[in-house]
Every structure is written in C-alpha cells, then in structure tokens.
Amino acid sequence: MRTTPSVSGKPLAAPPLLDLAIRLTGEDRVAGAMHLYRDLIATRRRNVLIFTGIALLLIVVGQLSTSWGGRGRSDFALMGRNFLDALIGPIGILLATFALAGGIAYAFFGASTRHRLRRWYRNEGLFAATPCSYRLHEGGLDSSEPHHRSHIPAWRLRQLAESGDHFFIEIQGIDDLVALPKRDLSTDQRRHLQDWARFCIGQAKPSDIDAPEQSATEPANEASLDLRFHLTPEDRTAAVLRQQERFWPRSRLLRRTAFGLVLALLLVPAVMLFLWSIDPDRVPFEFALPLFAEMAVKTFWPVTAGLCGLVLLGYVTTPLFMRLNAKSLGKTLHQRASDDEIRVMVSPEGATSRQRGLESRYDWAAFTGIERRGEHIFVLLRHGDPLLLPVRVLNSDQMQLFDRLAASHIDRAGDTA
Amino acid sequence: MTGHRQFALCIVLIGSALLAGRVSAEPLPLPDGLTLDVPEGWRVDGSAEGEIGKDGRTRIQLVCETEACKRTQETCTVLMRSQPVTGADDEARLASLYAAPMDRYFRIRAVLRSTSKDAQVLQPLGRAAFGARDWWAIETDARHNYKSGLFAETVIAGRYLGVICKTCETGSERYQAGRAIMASIRPVD
Numbered sequence: 001m002r003t004t005p006s007v008s009g010k011p012l013a014a015p016p017l018l019d020l021a022i023r024l025t026g027e028d029r030v031a032g033a034m035h036l037y038r039d040l041i042a043t044r045r046r047n048v049l050i051f052t053g054i055a056l057l058l059i060v061v062g063q064l065s066t067s068w069g070g071r072g073r074s075d076f077a078l079m080g081r082n083f084l085d086a087l088i089g090p091i092g093i094l095l096a097t098f099a100l101a102g103g104i105a106y107a108f109f110g111a112s113t114r115h116r117l118r119r120w121y122r123n124e125g126l127f128a129a130t131p132c133s134y135r136l137h138e139g140g141l142d143s144s145e146p147h148h149r150s151h152i153p154a155w156r157l158r159q160l161a162e163s164g165d166h167f168f169i170e171i172q173g174i175d176d177l178v179a180l181p182k183r184d185l186s187t188d189q190r191r192h193l194q195d196w197a198r199f200c201i202g203q204a205k206p207s208d209i210d211a212p213e214q215s216a217t218e219p220a221n222e223a224s225l226d227l228r229f230h231l232t233p234e235d236r237t238a239a240v241l242r243q244q245e246r247f248w249p250r251s252r253l254l255r256r257t258a259f260g261l262v263l264a265l266l267l268v269p270a271v272m273l274f275l276w277s278i279d280p281d282r283v284p285f286e287f288a289l290p291l292f293a294e295m296a297v298k299t300f301w302p303v304t305a306g307l308c309g310l311v312l313l314g315y316v317t318t319p320l321f322m323r324l325n326a327k328s329l330g331k332t333l334h335q336r337a338s339d340d341e342i343r344v345m346v347s348p349e350g351a352t353s354r355q356r357g358l359e360s361r362y363d364w365a366a367f368t369g370i371e372r373r374g375e376h377i378f379v380l381l382r383h384g385d386p387l388l389l390p391v392r393v394l395n396s397d398q399m400q401l402f403d404r405l406a407a408s409h410i411d412r413a414g415d416t417a
Numbered sequence: 418m419t420g421h422r423q424f425a426l427c428i429v430l431i432g433s434a435l436l437a438g439r440v441s442a443e444p445l446p447l448p449d450g451l452t453l454d455v456p457e458g459w460r461v462d463g464s465a466e467g468e469i470g471k472d473g474r475t476r477i478q479l480v481c482e483t484e485a486c487k488r489t490q491e492t493c494t495v496l497m498r499s500q501p502v503t504g505a506d507d508e509a510r511l512a513s514l515y516a517a518p519m520d521r522y523f524r525i526r527a528v529l530r531s532t533s534k535d536a537q538v539l540q541p542l543g544r545a546a547f548g549a550r551d552w553w554a555i556e557t558d559a560r561h562n563y564k565s566g567l568f569a570e571t572v573i574a575g576r577y578l579g580v581i582c583k584t585c586e587t588g589s590e591r592y593q594a595g596r597a598i599m600a601s602i603r604p605v606d
Binding site: 279281282283284287288291292294295298299 | 517518519521522525526529530537538541
C-alpha cells in the first residue's frame with residue numbers, strides 16, 4: 001500500500017476542481033473496511049499465532065510432565081524416549097492438528113475476514129452498487145449519494161492511500177474513509193486526485209472553525225431537534241454489539257450448532273474409516289464395521305461427548321463472548337477516534353450531523369427505520385451504517401418530538417425512495 | 418488255526434498301537450507349572466524350556482514330523498507371557514483379553530498380517546472350547562503357497578497362554594494335532 005506524503009512535494013497552487021462519478025459496489029465497501037481496520041485485523045491475525053503457540057506449548061508441557069512421571073524420574077534418556085514415543089503417537093497427531101489448524105487460520109485470516117465482511121454487507125443490503133459523486137476542491141471533499149450529502153474539510157484529511165484496485169481517502173479522528181475504485185478513474189483523474197491530496201492533506205485547522213460550530217443554531221423551530229453529545233465507549237460497544245448480533249442472529253447460531261453437533265457425531269467414525277482406508281493391512285470391512293460401531297459407542301464416546309459438549313458450550317457462551325468482544329472493540333474504537341462533540345439536528349426536512357468540520361445531511365428518504373436497543377437509538381440508513389443516538393441525550397419532550405418526526409417521515413420516505 | 422493267528426496279530430497290533438500312543442504323547446513341562454502332551458510324530462524344535470523373545474514372551478516351537486506333515490508342514494508355537502493376567506478368575510481374565518473392540522480389531526489385523534498378504538478370515542475371532550477350557554480363537558486362510566493359521570489364547574491360573582498352529586493343509590480338517598495340544602495343556606498335578 002502506498003500513501004501520499006502529507007507535506008513533501010506539496011504543490012503551491014490549488015489544484016483545479018475535480019468531479020468524480022463512482023459506482024460504489026459491495027466489493028468497494030469490503031475493500032474500504034479491510035483498509036480502515038487493517039491494524040485491528042493484523043492484531044487479530046497475530047493473536048491466532050499466539051493462541052496456537054500457547055495451545056501447542058500446553059500440549060508439549062503436559063506430555064513432558066507425563067513422560068517425566070512414573071518410574072525412572074531421574075532418567076532423562078527414558079523421559080526423552082517416552083516423549084518421542086508420544087510424539088509419534090496420538091500426541092503428535094494432536095500437535096500436528098493444532099499446528100495445521102492454526103497455520104491455516106493464520107494464512108487465510110485475511111480471506112476469511114473479507115468473506116465475513118462480504119456476508120455482512122450482503123445481509124445488510126449494502127452490496128448493490130450505489131451511484132456516488134465526489135467533488136474534490138481546495139476546501140476539501142464534497143460527496144453526494146442518493147439522499148445523502150457530506151463535506152469533509154481539507155484539514156481533516158489524513159492521507160491518500162492506494163492499493164491495487166482502490167484509492168482510500170483517510171479522515172482524521174473518525175472510523176470512516178472514502179474508497180475510490182480505480183476502475184472508475186481515468187489516468188488523468190488519478191493524477192489530479194494525487195495532486196489534490198498533496199495540496200489538501202496536512203492543511204492546518206482554521207482557528208475559527210470551532211466557534212461557529214459551537215454557537216451555531218438552526219432557525220428556531222419547535223418542530224426541530226438539536227442534540228449535542230459525545231460518544232462514550234459504551235455507545236460504541238452498543239453499535240458493535242448490534243452488528244455482531246445482526247451478523248449472528250439466534251437462528252444462525254442454532255444452525256451452526258446443529259451443524260457442529262452433526263460434525264462432532266460423525267468425526268470419530270470418519271477418522272476411523274479414513275485410517276482404515278489408508279491401512280495396507282486393513283481388516284476386511286465385514287469384520288471391521290461392527291467393531292468400529294462398537295468402538296464408536298464403547299471406546300470413543302468420551303471423545304464424541306467432549307466434542308458435542310464443546311459445540312453446546314460454544315452455543316451457550318457465544319452471546320457472552322460477543323458482549324465481551326464488543327466491549328473490547330468498543331473501547332479500542334473509542335481510543336482510535338477523537339473525542340469530538342457530535343451535533344445532530346433533526347427537522348421535518350431531514351437530519352444533519354456535524355462533527356468538528358465534518359458534515360452529513362440526510363433527506364428522510366435516506367432512512368429506512370428506527371431500531372431501539374436498550375439505551376440507544378439506531379436510525380437506519382439505506383446506504384450505510386446507521387446513525388447512533390444515545391437515549392440519554394434526549395429528554396422526554398425531545399424523545400416525543402423525535403418519535404413524531406420519525407413516524408411521520410420515515411415510513412413515507414421509505415415507501416417513496 | 419489261521420483264524421487264531423489273525424486274532425492274535427490283531428491283539429498285538431492294537432496293543433502296540435495303544436502302547437505307541439501312550440509312549441509318543443509325551444508330557445512337556447511348560448513354565449509356571451503347566452504341561453502339555455506332545456502328540457506322536459511331533460517334537461520340540463529347539464530348547465524344551467523355550468526361548469524368551471524381545472517382547473518378553475516365552476516361545477516353545479513344536480514341529481510335526483509325520484509322513485502326512487511332510488506335505489502339510491504343520492507347526493505349533495506355544496507362547497507364554499511373564500506377566501500374569503489380572504482378574505477375579507480365569508473366566509474373567511479370559512474375557513478381559515478382548516473386552517475392548519479395538520483389541521479385537523488389532524488381533525484380527527495382527528493374525529492376518531502374520532498369515533500372509535491377502536489372507537482371509539476363515540473363522541472369526543470368538544470363544545471356542547478346546548478340551549475342557551475356553552479359548553479366544555481365530556482361523557485364517559492364506560493365499561496359495563502360504564501357511565494358514567489357527568491362533569488361540571487362553572488364561573490358565575492367571576497365566577496367559579497362546580498357541581499358534583500353522584499348516585499348508587487346505588482341506589476342512591485342519592489342526593487336529595494342534596487342537597489336541599491345546600486340549601492337553603493343564604496345570605501339573
């Protein structure tokens with residue numbers, strides 16, 4: 001990945017206006033998310049190796065202690081022989097299985113993450129292509145997609161990164177970026193984009209930018225809401241948890257558990273049949289089959305029961321792990337973002353969100369519904385992540401007004417959009 | 418007179434045969450206070466005390482040298498373990514030998530390997546009575562030019578005892594001498 005330096009090589013003259021028309025597909029969203037969260041993905045990928053290493057170490061230490069016990073405690077050669085014997089047997093198979101599983105998980109971590117993201121966007125109806133237009137100017141970047149316009153000031157741009165198929169315009173202090181697929185950009189446009197990035201990125205924040213933001217008020221209107229708040233780690237946790245629970249609904253967890261149970265029940269017979277099939281001295285099938293059936297029931301039932309227990313334990317503990325994961329991820333995301341005041345204005349014309357220079361305006365037609373989850377309200381967008389409103393920032397009058405506005409605009413907008 | 422001579426000859430021949438049978442079925446002492454009868458025309462090949470193999474088991478090799486055995490090349494090997502088999506009584510000990518299905522699987526696999534490539538199971542592994550005692554027995558049928566085998570194991574007074582008899586005979590009547598050897602194994606009075 002290449003990035004555009006923020007200071008060196010900055011052209012003196014402002015670049016000409018550049019208008020881009022892009023069809024943003026699900027694959028572009030996936031590429032954007034992979035780029036935006038590349039540090040978190042890399043950390044998790046590294047954790048796979050660490051956990052695999054710990055598991056391997058525990059198995060080896062356990063076997064060493066077994067080889068060490070019993071007779072001949074002082075006989076290191078005997079211990080070594082016992083250990084090597086065990087390595088050739090079931091312990092070796094267990095180690096190789098763990099190492100292989102860990103290696104595969106590590107090698108395919110990027111692909112599996114991309115697969116999950118793809119699935120997420122498809123589930124959320126965000127995989128279809130959306131027509132977007134961008135205007136790059138000396139003041140920053142204006143974007144427009146159906147029923148939604150936004151502005152990113154130049155001083156909030158962090159860098160222009162580049163991958164094989166995309167340019168990524170990164171934004172300071174928020175978990176968002178603009179992904180521009182190269183397929184929709186001509187060579188000229190690409191050059192202009194890079195010139196624009198060199199000019200804009202690294203611009204100092206205007207000294208008076210916060211003052212009007214803080215004091216600005218919308219025209220006095222009893223039918224409008226003006227909410228100001230800071231997001232807390234708990235708010236971000238709620239957003240992550242919503243994503244996880246939508247990605248893993250109860251029905252999907254049940255399906256996965258049923259599949260896991262079937263696999264657990266079939267694993268021992270499958271391994272036995274596999275070993276039998278590769279054995280050059282295998283016992284004829286008519287004698288082996290009843291013995292295998294008896295082995296599966298009498299000898300290996302603890303293995304099967306253990307596997308089934310693990311699958312059921314996974315089913316029971318998944319919600320707990322999702323909450324823990326969401327809490328940890330919410331905290332991490334909060335640390336990555338700057339603690340800006342967010343101002344959300346809701347009126348009969350639509351909703352506007354401002355965050356230290358960033359501005360997004362939504363027509364009501366951009367929204368598809370309201371989802372209340374505990375202490376949070378998610379205003380669902382047709383083409384993007386929902387707006388998050390903590391319930392604590394609305395008093396009872398504001399809540400009633402919000403409900404009225406949403407009820408009178410969102411259904412109608414949803415029908416006509 | 419002729420009839421009397423013939424009768425006397427028969428008596429003599431029968432008496433000789435009975436005498437010969439008694440004399441040839443020589444008792445052979447085994448370790449751990451056991452004994453067996455070596456049939457007529459059989460002899461111990463090697464040391465009568467047997468040889469201890471790498472697996473710690475004592476092996477006594479019996480070879481048939483009768484006229485019929487020139488063709489069948491029948492042999493029997495008696496195997497004894499030094500470690501006693503644990504259990505309440507011999508019946509329980511015998512049952513414990515193959516209580517686990519995996520042990521039965523690997524027993525079948527081992528006897529097929531020991532017989533020949535492409536050997537087949539003629540009589541599956543199961544309990545059989547040879548003499549007054551119960552045995553675990555399995556019989557294999559070897560491919561052409563290899564010896565088939567009768568593999569039997571029992572427990573006598575806590576001692577493991579195995580007998581492997583092999584023959585080139587392909588008919589249905591096999592191992593008569595081998596079964597007689599097994600039936601004759603007993604504790605020394």
